[in-house]
Amino acid sequence: MKFTGARLGIARVVVVGAGFGGLAAAHALARMPVEVMVVDAQNHHTFQPLLYQVATAALNAADIAQSVRGMFHDRDNVDFRLGRVCGLDADRRQVELEGQPPLSYDYLVLAAGATTGYFGIPGVEEHALPLKSLSDALTLRNHLLLQFERAAADPSLVDEGALTVVIVGGGPTGVELAGAIAELRDHVLAKDFPDLDVSRSRIVLVEATDRLLGTFHPRSAMGALHTLRSRGVEVLLDTAVESADPGRVCLAGTEEIATRTMVWAAGVRPSPLADVLGLERGPGGRIVVGADLRVSAHPEVFVIGDLAASHDRSGKPYPQLAPVAIQGGRHAARQIGRLLDGRGTERFRYRDRGTMATIGRNAAVAELPLGLRFRGRVAWLMWLALHLVMLIGFRNRASVLLNWSWNYLTYDRGARLIVNARPLDRGPRPGPG
């Protein structure tokens, strides 16, 4: 058994979550004299920034996922447990798992991330499609393709919005998804469905504020807006969603839109795990942490990434981005090392190395430190290169490169399959968590 604590004096670290933050912590801890147990409700890491490409049939699910066990084959002090955390007994230093014995720890790194937040808008949680997990992406892909098939069989459904996609949320996810769906429609589905009047298809991007990409420079946001509009996406700014039902989305102050496909990219909230931990909550329900990312009442517990209400010296919250989680994971591992050496902890400082969003073929925006901004094809190539490098595992990189090359050269999408694995009917069933 790897994770026994049998070796006297070896500290046991449980890492909850195999997202960017949890994996960064586990990789750093693997090089230290500790035993690590990574727990996740999925058996794989999901490269979330490319989920929208799986949803639009540009990539396979396996291209953006990596087996957690596989990542640590060569590390005999890292183990993995497939399971859902359902509680924390911080006094006894135990993580409670659904249907499994609890896991004891000396140090705990909570990195469960965020899930889709619906803000209680009537009908949205029931009828919107989220995009936070591989399962979400495959469900959205199946759904999108099926709407076109249904309209091909019965063109009267076009009047009911069968070919209309409403994407709510003008952040990077909404912008990237809108651009990708426009490409899928114009270059693939228009050819797949020559009898459908694809010009009657609508892609509507709805944003509640007065601009897209709120965290980017206004010039980048304007660039994204122009590119999306030139590619046939209707962008509605200053527009809030009031309610939704299976056949339509009602917007504040404008007409309602008939659609069978509403994608919700308008917000996140902390993982439901935050509700069962019994730890103090801060802004947006994120868990309150000290400057070193520890929970003050339980100094052996670190919280990182989207789950943590971490902030800079001025009190400004850090953004909910992969780099914050990654740097937080490395920070937590380093602090555990310092504590084991009998030293004190350090303050966590996020170093912003830039952000990017892609809008489609030859179009992206990139913002680097020192005010460097790029747009168009240059930014797009930077985006491609960065995401290839960040993808874990040679096989994934090669497969993504193959798929992207194919898509770029042929305007085709190999993965436009409607496939639905049947629900597992035996044993515990992992789900988003």
Add this chain to the structure above:
Amino acid sequence: MKFTGARLGIARVVVVGAGFGGLAAAHALARMPVEVMVVDAQNHHTFQPLLYQVATAALNAADIAQSVRGMFHDRDNVDFRLGRVCGLDADRRQVELEGQPPLSYDYLVLAAGATTGYFGIPGVEEHALPLKSLSDALTLRNHLLLQFERAAADPSLVDEGALTVVIVGGGPTGVELAGAIAELRDHVLAKDFPDLDVSRSRIVLVEATDRLLGTFHPRSAMGALHTLRSRGVEVLLDTAVESADPGRVCLAGTEEIATRTMVWAAGVRPSPLADVLGLERGPGGRIVVGADLRVSAHPEVFVIGDLAASHDRSGKPYPQLAPVAIQGGRHAARQIGRLLDGRGTERFRYRDRGTMATIGRNAAVAELPLGLRFRGRVAWLMWLALHLVMLIGFRNRASVLLNWSWNYLTYDRGARLIVNARPLDRGPRPGPG
């Protein structure tokens, strides 16, 4: 609209099924002065001979599937309809679809293939995992990996057969799957689960007759038997399944085997479509056809592949193999051409160009005409090359080549993900058909 029959005098041909036979017919018909409508309950063709590789995480689902619409982008006389055929009005020459208007035809090619046959053995249909569709393959993959994860969390489950896989049926599917699961276990899962005693895992291949690969030469079958046994597969010959429940398989004359994973590769029966067509049934429920593959009562209806009770001059049924379906599809198209020209139909003759089965890395059996037989690495390389050539579409070929190279060089499996798309909750839901 492509499929209107609006062009006066243009014959309309409906092809039911986008398997090997239906696609062969559609491709041949596409070059003729007819309008073609392909109907299938899936939006893609599935390359069934490689399903076991998707089930064992060697390939992605998209690697062995191809969009039907995509295949006919450049053929403006071929259209596709996603739908399930639920009846036939042969007198009015209409195919009835579930929840959609019927399709009229001048000629009909029925190529709906076969589905898993359970022979009414108690508990089998309820508890066995089939392997006939992509959905089956993904379900089996999820299930296999989940059993190992469950055993890792609770080693007592090993006693209950959590690591035991029983495969019923010693034909090519059973042999190939058994070999592939043995490889997955020994080269991937043994490393993924260092704490599990994988030597306690069992892979049991159960065959009711006295030999494997009944359609192959006895020497090929003996070779496959030896290779499987040397790779740790228990092969039980002359053994029938009596019953099954969620925790065990009961075999005639031997002890019962505790297992949570029984795969049923022991037989097929004609597609359920055969039950609703109202056409005469022959041996095994296949539809009776004349020597030219037409239904005698309805000479504008052709039946090909696994759905048809076709046979040679001596009355011996043709085997249920992809080449029979492909040659049948081309034959039906050619006969429709002859009928349109006012000529008579020809007899269908299946030309056997050989059969192959692979047992795993560097091991396969191949039998060509003129008594040529190959085994081991030579046969395996022939198998690889043939399947690469047969795969439709450059992207699939390149992706399969990449995955196979990766698997061979690293003994890794990139696709070992437990992912479950949620059931589609809106609109009609395609399923195996």
